[in-house]
Amino acid sequence: MYSGRGNTGRGKFFLPFLFVVVALLLAVSVPVGCGQGTGTSADAAKQGKSTAAATIQIRGSDSEVNLVQRLAELFMEDHPGVQIAVTGGGSGTGIAALIDGTIDIANSSRPMKEEEINQARRNGIEPVPVRFAVDGVAVIVNESNPVETLSVAEIGAIFRGDITNWREVGGEDSPIGIYGRQSNSGTYVFFMETVLQGDYTPQMRNMGGNADIVEAVTTDKTGIGYVAIGYVTDGGSVRPGIKPVKVSRNPGETSYTPIELENITSGKYPITRPLYQFLNGRPEGAVKDFIMFELSDRGQKIVLEQGFYPITDEDRKFNENSLK
Amino acid sequence: MHNFKENAIKYFFMANGMLSIIILLGIFYLLLSRSLPALQNVGLTNFFAPGYWNPTAYTTPQYSILNLIKGTFMVGAGSLIFAVPLGVACATYLAEVAGAREREVLKPIIEILAGIPSVVLGFFGLVVVAPVIAELFGLNSGINALNGSILVGIMALPTIVSLAEDAISAVPQSYRHASLALGATKWQTILRITLPAALSGIIAASMLGMGRAVGETMTVLMATGNALAKPSSFFDSVRTLSANIAIEMGEVPVGSVHYHSLFFVGFVLFMITFIINLLADVIFQRYREEI
Structure with missing residues (x-):
């Protein structure tokens, strides 16, 4: 290692060092340069719907995060090819991410506001609401x-x-x-x-x-x-x-x-309210399978086990209406 | 060939140095340009009008950042009250009292303190420190400015210790020798000669620590309760400028008045930390000239 201590030796040492510095700079600048980078995973998930393997990104409500995580775990057991990532952050955060097109499903414990729906449409995203559980605050x-x-x-x-x-x-x-x-x-x-x-x-x-x-x-x-x-x-x-x-x-x-x-x-x-999930357009592929699982008898039993309440007939009608 | 290589390396490093200045200017420009629409829609005076921050109000939105600024300074100053005495005492021990081996062990340990993720520290504050504060002071809740100050003080400690230690070590040996030769004890020498000689360096270290404290987000966000009311004591819950941005940035519709207002909050925070760091630098330069 210390064989070349002369000027030429130092030069040999510096070149790799420069590469490291350049590599670091690139590593820092690339994610900054394209803030939309996360969008690709959601797009890929949509394109991957024809194959068995798919990734579903879910973000939003802190109230729903544990429940949806549990539902996702059990769904993934039956569907080994499907990866579901559930994160919290709050309903507003989930809705903002849906509007930006970086996720597949937004968990929200409140309905979307008029201006949020309009903003999503301007971005080419059609929010479709599903009620999958009932909460008594x-x-x-x-x-x-x-x-x-x-x-x-x-x-x-x-x-x-x-x-x-x-x-x-x-x-x-x-x-x-x-x-x-x-x-x-x-x-x-x-x-x-x-x-x-x-x-x-x-x-x-x-x-x-x-x-x-x-x-x-x-x-x-x-x-x-x-x-x-x-x-x-x-x-x-x-x-x-x-x-x-x-x-x-x-x-x-x-x-x-x-x-x-x-x-x-x-x-x-x-003080009761339905818990929502907002999808981008009518669901297809893995997203549809997951939603159907949530609304099934088994899914609703898990909802009850997690301390929340199953959806009512009125909620079912609401879902039929928005998924039709 | 050799000269070319030397020059290439020189300019490469110069470019790297310039890059940080360009980034700084870029951030300044970005914050200012993004907050301009807020200044047009809300008006500069409304940001500093009496009231409190509440852009998502049920009735009329308010954009006053006065309470946020007060909260920021309370946590910043409060953290210094903890961190400066502790940090300077620790630095003095390291520089003047501890042997070489003790220093070798203690310094890295103190630096590890800087590596604790702020979210871990915040959680620690929420479940451990807050109940202790409530118990000690007979409060109903320990989720307040004091809690945030203690935790941020812990975060600022490594900065203060290592910079203050540098300042104390830089005091010329002849000062100490002169003092000891006049018959002063070691304690007297430290207290009357060494520390006063390093004072401006210690002040600069404290101010850099404060700069760190003012910008700290996650710990404060978790530990202080983030109430929007005007705090009247350290036992009140406070919301800082940085916590306010972190809380609201994720959900705000891009391009709304609220969105641009948060950039203005960021601009104010940037100016505060910039001024604090600039002052620290001025003091530090002067101290260098003194020595």
Whole structure:
């Protein structure tokens, strides 16, 4: 190695070194140069539909990510040629990626907005919605909190910042610690539009995901937060440290818990919503097989096992309509 | 032939040096040009008007970044309160007290600290540090500016330690000899002679640490709670400029007012870190001349 110490030797050493530097520069500049690079994998997946091997890219809702991951695992067991990658990031992130054409399926816990649909169409993408599960958004408090029930109006007032002390809703005399999601979350938007019908208080802590809210409310005795129902239970029972409050539609009316199937299907629990997936155009090949698997009896059984609820007849009609 | 090779290598490295300047200017231009539509639609004054950041409001969007700037400086300054005393003490030990072998072991370990992924540190803050803070100060939640400050302080520590150590080591040996010859103890020499002589270098190190802290994103995003209200103490949840961009950039429709506003937030953040680093550099240069 040290045989050539003269000038010529150094020259020999420098040339390979230069190659390394050039290679590094190229490696850095290429991904920067073409930001659309990720688009190719989704395109390839579409072209690969005729063969058995296919890759499906799914991104979006944090509320749906665990459920869809489980569905994907079981689907891949039966379809060895199909690779499904499921990532979170929030409904808004998934929809943005669908609009940019970098994914095949966007998970979203809220419907797409008019301007998002228009933007997708301008990019040559036709969003097709599918409802594959039902969620009862749970309002959770710390286990030790004596408050058992709240009305939709009270919850709205708490998250708007109009009610700031637990005493005002029948609890102890202590301030309320409010935990919500970030604006890229479908749950954030859904909750704002259906429950608050106004702006969130700026005092609310904006957490990155459902699990973060569960974690925060577990440690904060004065905390309140909202999460997808799948994050409230673990293997059929409520996670230790938190408690989903029973919710009534109007003050003084009977309140219902979101952890019973009957309350959701009957519509008695007031804060329910369908969970969506948005596809690019009518599904074909592997994407279609996966969607059909999700909507099948087996798929819906998994939905229930993961703590969410199966789709209703109305949702089935909705799907028939959009897939036809 | 040989000359040609030498020249080629020289220009190649010069081009690499120029590249970083071009990239810097390119980023500056990009941020400014992308934020211009926001300045036209929102107006510069509305970015600095009283209120809070809420472009996705149910009713009227607001674009005030005052609370974000305050949050950024709270976390930045708060992290220095932790990192500077700790970092300078550590650097002093390494430069003045520790033997060669201790230094060989300790320095790489401190540098490993810089290699901890910020998301890991953020998670650590969320589940470990936050409950401890809540317990210590009798708070309902430890997800606040203090939590972010401690974690970012840990991140800034390696920068401060290695730069401060360089500054202390660079103090000429004759200073120490003179002090010791006059009968001062080692402790007195360190405190009254060596550290004051290295002061501007230590300040520069701290400011570079602050530059690091202000731009830090993931840890802060996970540890501070990101509330949009105006923080009044370190026990309040804060949202920083960088966390704000990270939270909202993924979902924002490209080309919307919100999108361009985030570029303006990025521009402000860039200017803040640029000024901090520039000041650090000025102080560092002056310190070099002093020695």
